[in-house]
Amino acid sequence: MHTRPSSVVEAFTTSCQRYPQKLVLLFEQQQYSFAQLNTLATRWASSLRAAGLRAGERVALFQENSPTFIAAYLGIFMARGIVVLINTQYRQTELRHMLSDAGVRMCITDAERWPELQYIVNDMPLLDYVVVHSIDFLPEGQYDALTVMDEATFMDQTPRVEELDPVPLKATDIALIGYTSGTTGRSKGAMLTHGNLVANSVAVTTAWQWSAEDCLLLTLPLFHIHGLGVGVIGSFLTGSTIDLRRRFDAADVYDTLLQGQTTMFFGVPTMYTRLIAEAQQRDVRPASIRLYVSGSAPLSQQTFEEFAELFGQQILERYGMTETIMNLTNPYEGERRPGTVGLPFPGQAARIVDMQTRQPLADGETGEIQVRGPHVFHGYWRNREATATAFDGDWFNTGDLGWRSDDGYYTISGRARELIISGGYNVYPREVEDVLLAHPGIAEVAVIGLPHPDLGEQVVVVVVPQPALHETLDTQEVIRWCRERLASYKKPQQVLFSAHLPRNILGKIQKHILKQHYERQE
Numbered sequence: 001m002h003t004r005p006s007s008v009v010e011a012f013t014t015s016c017q018r019y020p021q022k023l024v025l026l027f028e029q030q031q032y033s034f035a036q037l038n039t040l041a042t043r044w045a046s047s048l049r050a051a052g053l054r055a056g057e058r059v060a061l062f063q064e065n066s067p068t069f070i071a072a073y074l075g076i077f078m079a080r081g082i083v084v085l086i087n088t089q090y091r092q093t094e095l096r097h098m099l100s101d102a103g104v105r106m107c108i109t110d111a112e113r114w115p116e117l118q119y120i121v122n123d124m125p126l127l128d129y130v131v132v133h134s135i136d137f138l139p140e141g142q143y144d145a146l147t148v149m150d151e152a153t154f155m156d157q158t159p160r161v162e163e164l165d166p167v168p169l170k171a172t173d174i175a176l177i178g179y180t181s182g183t184t185g186r187s188k189g190a191m192l193t194h195g196n197l198v199a200n201s202v203a204v205t206t207a208w209q210w211s212a213e214d215c216l217l218l219t220l221p222l223f224h225i226h227g228l229g230v231g232v233i234g235s236f237l238t239g240s241t242i243d244l245r246r247r248f249d250a251a252d253v254y255d256t257l258l259q260g261q262t263t264m265f266f267g268v269p270t271m272y273t274r275l276i277a278e279a280q281q282r283d284v285r286p287a288s289i290r291l292y293v294s295g296s297a298p299l300s301q302q303t304f305e306e307f308a309e310l311f312g313q314q315i316l317e318r319y320g321m322t323e324t325i326m327n328l329t330n331p332y333e334g335e336r337r338p339g340t341v342g343l344p345f346p347g348q349a350a351r352i353v354d355m356q357t358r359q360p361l362a363d364g365e366t367g368e369i370q371v372r373g374p375h376v377f378h379g380y381w382r383n384r385e386a387t388a389t390a391f392d393g394d395w396f397n398t399g400d401l402g403w404r405s406d407d408g409y410y411t412i413s414g415r416a417r418e419l420i421i422s423g424g425y426n427v428y429p430r431e432v433e434d435v436l437l438a439h440p441g442i443a444e445v446a447v448i449g450l451p452h453p454d455l456g457e458q459v460v461v462v463v464v465p466q467p468a469l470h471e472t473l474d475t476q477e478v479i480r481w482c483r484e485r486l487a488s489y490k491k492p493q494q495v496l497f498s499a500h501l502p503r504n505i506l507g508k509i510q511k512h513i514l515k516q517h518y519e520r521q522e
């Protein structure tokens, strides 16, 4: 038994010492051994330091999956910085909020993202460095007190160093901030420590029998804890290989599975429904791999069964969230029970409490799921109030509703907070409503989630137009308005017009009535 590393860097460098020549990362035509990735990450760290990054300062990663993402991620830790994760689809308003709330000092982005970022950089007083990679030519711009550089120039500004002299990171040091929303529209930065990430990774890799022999096909975006906190850190810890893709593509995944080097695949349910559709068009089936995992959204029994029939394997469903990384898992060796999210990972605890009394409930009774353990986050960034309400002593309130069977399997049955999960991305109705209410042609609006065959749930808006302007407001205009102001996955898939919205005697919109009404019409 090895001693537990105290940081993500120590987990990685321990594997570097053990397996220097082993491949840790495959991406398009490139491949990196542990030693090569270490050299690259160390160069990032020394360049960040040379650019003035100090311990505890925040560096945003706003880019698509690439080796640069992973090297910069490690480099920021080696330089003792804090990583801020940003969804690549975010538009100006979302970027402005997160970069200013986190007080981001540097941002590492790519050519495709840079034009969107460019709009707001001058409004971020703390931001003083932007590094753009995968760009051939950086157009000149006027940036007050801001340095914008391409990756090569940034890396060349510092002498080559093979080793940094790091003051070892402690388990209590903050590693990253992931933005997530609760009941309000404004997203909050969840702070995960190095100790949280490593402890959860030890639990996950133990439970799933993950070893240095594994090769993980990773198509999930690296700006969420599913891809990064589970996929990347688990691979560093175990000394295994990541076969990274820019993004998910069902045909490409299927072809890769047919080649036979993959041992694990992690996905959201939408990816599995698309893999089933892909299999239905193919004559050949991939051989069994060691493990298929699904999470981030509910996996339907139908998908579980169709996949088992076509691929001859049961998907292992697990449950997590940004604040706690992974919470519950179906067993690797025992029964994988469809419709459930399994049992707590080793070293972590869960329970169900009554929504009103906050007292633990008996098996079979439905209440809020609470979790406790070394994986539970440090709190919300600069938001003591939100942190205080998120905890009940040392139990974290997940905001998810569920029940436990008498043999310990948890089932998620709903959510205490308003949330739509579309293709594994969370959409908070309130945020979309706030954006739509600013439209001059909209008098009232309600955003609800309805079932969707591919995405699980879809964003649906019910609009009451301003009487004088109702003729100019159409579906296209509502979608265009959202698209300009929000990440594209938050835009409505359906726009429904209504003369009024059902409200209770206090004036609150009764969304359950709207949902029932439109679900019946589907």
Ligand code: MLC
Pocket: 089, 219, 220, 221, 224, 225, 226, 227, 247, 248, 268, 270, 271, 295, 296, 297, 319, 320, 321, 322, 422, 423, 424, 425, 455, 487, 488, 489, 490
């Ligand atoms: C993309 N689009 C979506 C969408 N993803 N719309 C609604 N919901 C989604 N999830 C839209 C884009 O905005 C775009 O619209 C169009 O679809 C094509 O974009 P794309 O990038 O080509 O989409 P696609 O490849 O089809 O993406 C689907 C997907 C992706 C399922 C591969 O959504 C995905 O990678 N999801 C994983 C999310 C994830 O990692 N979640 C983990 C969160 S952590 P347009 O109109 O602009 O063309 C967490 C904790 C835990 O939840 O337990 O893990």
Ligand code: AMP
Pocket: 180, 181, 294, 295, 296, 297, 298, 299, 317, 318, 319, 320, 321, 322, 323, 341, 398, 399, 400, 412, 415, 421, 426
């Ligand atoms: P996020 O805030 O983006 O980290 O999303 C976390 C939320 O995703 C959880 O609170 C759950 O509501 C949901 N979630 C994650 N995994 C599952 C799962 N296996 N089944 C149902 N919901 C899930």
